[in-house]
Amino acid sequence: MRSNIAAGNWKMNTDVEFGLSFIKDLHDKGNHDNCEVIIAAPYISLKSMVELKSNLGSSIKIAAQNCHLEPKGAFTGEISEAMLKSIGIDYVIIGHSERRQYFHETEDQLLAKIKIALENDLKVIYCCGEPLEVREAGTHLEYVADQLNGSVCQLSQEQLSSIVIAYEPIWAIGTGKTATSVQAQGMHHSIRNLLAKTFNEDTASSMSILYGGSVKPANAKEIFSQNDVDGGLVGGASLSVDSFYEISQSFPG
Numbered sequence: 001m002r003s004n005i006a007a008g009n010w011k012m013n014t015d016v017e018f019g020l021s022f023i024k025d026l027h028d029k030g031n032h033d034n035c036e037v038i039i040a041a042p043y044i045s046l047k048s049m050v051e052l053k054s055n056l057g058s059s060i061k062i063a064a065q066n067c068h069l070e071p072k073g074a075f076t077g078e079i080s081e082a083m084l085k086s087i088g089i090d091y092v093i094i095g096h097s098e099r100r101q102y103f104h105e106t107e108d109q110l111l112a113k114i115k116i117a118l119e120n121d122l123k124v125i126y127c128c129g130e131p132l133e134v135r136e137a138g139t140h141l142e143y144v145a146d147q148l149n150g151s152v153c154q155l156s157q158e159q160l161s162s163i164v165i166a167y168e169p170i171w172a173i174g175t176g177k178t179a180t181s182v183q184a185q186g187m188h189h190s191i192r193n194l195l196a197k198t199f200n201e202d203t204a205s206s207m208s209i210l211y212g213g214s215v216k217p218a219n220a221k222e223i224f225s226q227n228d229v230d231g232g233l234v235g236g237a238s239l240s241v242d243s244f245y246e247i248s249q250s251f252p253g
């Protein structure tokens with residue numbers, strides 16, 4: 001069965017000291033038996049966070065927010081997936097809308113990143129989602145299906161077991177405007193149908209699909225209660241241990 005996941009994405013908001021005290025405080029709050037917890041931190045924090053969580057014996061997983069698509073070479077300022085793996089990173093976020101928008105990352109590049117992540121034994125949180133004008137035009141299901149057809153659907157069935165999909169409508173990210181649980185469920189259901197058609201029912205039902213976009217303690221329960229929503233990718237509300245912990249406790253049953 002697929003796992004429930006609470007993933008935090010700190011973006012470019014935190015320093016090393018913050019990362020360490022967050023991991024310690026989150027660990028002190030107790031076990032997370034009800035879901036897998038992942039924190040995506042800035043590059044500079046990753047190594048010390050991996051070391052700390054290992055020393056604490058914590059099951060928290062550490063993620064990078066990006067990586068380069070080439071294995072090595074003259075790419076000043078970039079970080080390769082092998083480098084991430086070498087310090088014990090578990091996951092990498094690929095295709096966040098901020099990367100697509102501000103760094104012009106294309107679906108082909110994202111697919112290349114996914115493949116090299118998998119070659120390096122990293123798991124991937126692949127983000128997809130439509131801008132406001134697409135939602136208003138009513139073509140959001142097709143838009144997201146195109147994103148997935150160009151990336152995740154190009155993988156083998158075996159490779160899919162290392163992929164988590166995060167649906168993040170761009171109009172809901174950092175805006176305080178969350179998709180309704182019905183809107184989230186509608187998209188997640190459509191994503192799962194696409195996976196079932198491309199692969200098969202078993203593969204589709206074994207994949208975790210997260211919702212992202214202004215998830216907070218006040219709305220997490222309602223969103224996570226939807227059949228095809230398996231957790232959240234949380235930005236702003238993951239910057240406080242208390243609110244992130246509360247979100248991680250919002251899964252049904």
Ligand code: PGA
Nearest residue numbers: 173174213214234235236
């Ligand atoms: P938000 O960000 O929760 O602040 O809307 C989510 C994300 O970008 O992953």
